[in-house]
Amino acid sequence: MRQIAKATVTLCLCASALPAEPDVTGLTPLNARQFEARVTGQTYVSSRAGEEPYGMLLYRENRQVTWASFGDECVDGTWNEPLTGVICFEYPAWNATYCWRFYDNDGALNSTYVGGDASDAGVYLDTPTTDTMPCLAPFLGT
Numbered sequence: 001m002r003q004i005a006k007a008t009v010t011l012c013l014c015a016s017a018l019p020a021e022p023d024v025t026g027l028t029p030l031n032a033r034q035f036e037a038r039v040t041g042q043t044y045v046s047s048r049a050g051e052e053p054y055g056m057l058l059y060r061e062n063r064q065v066t067w068a069s070f071g072d073e074c075v076d077g078t079w080n081e082p083l084t085g086v087i088c089f090e091y092p093a094w095n096a097t098y099c100w101r102f103y104d105n106d107g108a109l110n111s112t113y114v115g116g117d118a119s120d121a122g123v124y125l126d127t128p129t130t131d132t133m134p135c136l137a138p139f140l141g142t
Contacts, residue, residue, distance in 0.1 A: 021050065022108065041060070041061075044127060045129045046126055047125050047127070049124070049125055053070070054070060058133055063078050071134075074135035086101060087102055109125075109128075
């Protein structure tokens, strides 16, 4: 009995230490104009709520982007808005498109993935940074 109580207390303490997932319920996704004004010229670190960051995205002029998964090469792409409030990133080198809804959540930039499977569900955190892109060779950056 004592072991069960100790495990329960430990589990409760660990679970309470994780930051809560931001609530985007009721928020309107940013449209292209709002999104562009917010991100152009900025670099953001991406993470899922409660998890370690997994990459960075540099937003340049004319809707050009560079994505870097930590420990991997960078890849260039573009973004567009095929539907109001849905921002899609196209990466020709990967022949892939990834679509998101972005929200201004009391000053924080949050996003949700559009499409994919249940493993992609949840709210993502997009945090501005002044860090340089972690591109591995042969990418030299722009």
